[in-house]
Amino acid sequence: MSAQFNLENEDFRNHLYNQSKDGKRLWIYPGRIIGKLYKARTVFSWVLLILLFGLPWLQYQGHPLFMFNVIERQFIFFGVPFFPQDFHLVALGLVSFLIFISLFTVLFGRIWCGWACPQTIFMEMLFRKIEYLIEGDDKAQRRLAESPWTTEKIVKKSSKHLIFFIISFAIANTFLMYIMGNPEWLKMVTEPPIQHLKGLGLILIFTGVFYFVFARFREMVCMVVCPYGRLQGVLLDNNSINVQYDTVRGEPRGKIQKNSEAPKTGDCIDCHWCVRVCPTGIDIRNGSNQLECIGCTACIDACDEVMDKIHKPKGLIRYDSLNGVLKGEKLKFNKRIGAYSLVLVLLLGFISYLLITRKPWEGTILRTPGMTFQSNEKTHEISNMYQIEILNKSFQDEQFEIVPDKPFELVWIGNPVNQVEKGKLIKGNFFLKIKEGNWQRGKKVYIEIKNKNGQSERLKSSFIAP
Structure with missing residues (x-):
């Protein structure tokens, strides 16, 4: 692939x-380009x-x-609660998501x-726009950074970072709402902070992280932290759609030649405008297999604008x-x-089946571990002790009836397990007796669990007898 590019060096x-x-x-100061894709x-x-x-909300x-x-x-x-007992669904969902990402990247x-x-x-459509608004374009930002500390510089820098911190605080609160839920979040922010020190600490930590990142x-998040850039090197092939520089049309690069006897060059005039607008500072002309490329299309808009000015067809850089x-x-x-599509369809079909057949409990x-059977010499009955757990996975209270297969008799130890509050797990103990x-x-x-709506679930266990 590298042979197709007329590179000055491979550094x-x-x-x-x-x-x-x-x-x-x-420090990268990307230029601002407002094109069709932007x-x-x-x-x-x-x-x-x-x-x-x-x-x-x-x-x-x-x-x-x-x-x-x-x-x-x-x-x-989507309003459906899931609990640790549904871990298999979460695991299948994550596997499906990874396969989808792989297919989408291919x-x-x-x-x-x-x-x-x-x-x-957040970076390009929110924080970067605020930076352009306060400090100006890339050239103005660079001049401001290199200039001595004056009143103007202090005002611009402090106001920018104050807005950055406020936005980071809003993002942190939003993420915390996703974690704890809107009602709990409202309770935390409306009650005295002393009652919610843990939540306040999480907000401040999240705020600091987001502020530092943006x-x-x-x-550096895309270049160093995110593994997706490295993963794409495994997933992409020559058939994958990506932001590409047309080497056939663009090479050899060179300035516009008005002299008809000058050596013929490609459409790329080596203006470096595509490099200037890149938020990660790369040169897309070195190939699309660079892990720093995030496919933001800024170089496409920049190149199209240049092609318009020199009266050349657009698309020198394109999808x-x-x-x-x-x-x-x-x-x-x-x-x-x-292969990716078939596996993804099968997984999604299996997950859909599990969701459709999923019961609300x-x-x-x-x-009971460590216990053997009990024998009653007077009644000539054999009994085993059992533990039962019922998790109510719905938003409504449920009433249950526990019915063993005949000829067993069920005798509760303590309170019977027949009512479970929404989202709660209840435990109980009972004996199963038989002659x-x-x-x-x-x-x-076999023991059958029935709710008031007629839904049932049959569970099996062992029974020890002499």
Whole structure:
């Protein structure tokens, strides 16, 4: 692939673009370009931001529509509660998501990073715009950074960072709402802080993390922390759609030649405008297989603008595959895409089946460990002791009836387990009794759990007899 590019050197492969030769970080000041794709990304980003900040306020049956309470291991997706007992569904969902990401990357490269990743949306569509508004474009920002500390610089820098901190505080509260739910969050912020020191501490920690990421760490998240850039090197192939520089049309690079006898050059006039607008500072002309490329399309808008000015066709940098650039081939459905698609469809079908057949409760019955059978010489009965747990996975209180198969008799130890509050787990103990000689050793005993709506679940356990 590298043979197709007329590179001055291969030094870009040996270090990050924002790193000097002595290992120090070079601050990136990306230029501002407002093109067709940038406008589309802006609209899409605002839709996602509205959803992100708005979803925690939506409720269903008095509960959040979405909640990811990792601490208490309670999750709500589209108003449906999930508990640790549903871990198999969560695991299958994560596997399906990873396969979907793999398939999506094989087809469309890093379009997720450029269009939907929260890091990119917050950085490019929120924090970066505030920076442009207060400090000006990339040249003005660089001049301000290199200038001595004056009143103007102090006012601009302090106001920018104050707004950054406020936005980070809002993001932190939103994420905390997703974790603890809207009712608990409202309770925390309206009651005295002394009663919610843990929650206040989490808000301050989240705020500090978000402020550091968007005010200082920035593109380093994509270059160093996020594993997706490295993962794409495994997933992408020559058939994948990505932000591509057309080497066939653009090379050899050179300035516009008015002299007809001058050597003929490609459409790339080496203006470096595509490099100037890149938020990670890369040169897309070195190839789309650079892990720092987030597919944000800024270079496409910049190049299209230049092509307009020099009266050349747009699309020197565009969404295309490497095969599309070099051979003019369109995206093909191959075995790799087919394999990912088949596995994803099967997994989604299996998850759908599990969700459709999922009951609003889950029961577990175990014979009490360490205990053998009990024999009553007067009544000639054999009994075993059992433990029962019932988790109510709905938003409504449930009433249950525990019925063993005949000829067993169930005798509760203490209070019977017949009513479970919403979202609660209740435990109980009971004896199963049967007349001597009425049970064959080695057989399983079945207990049926019924609710008031006629739904039932049959559970089996062992029964020990002489």
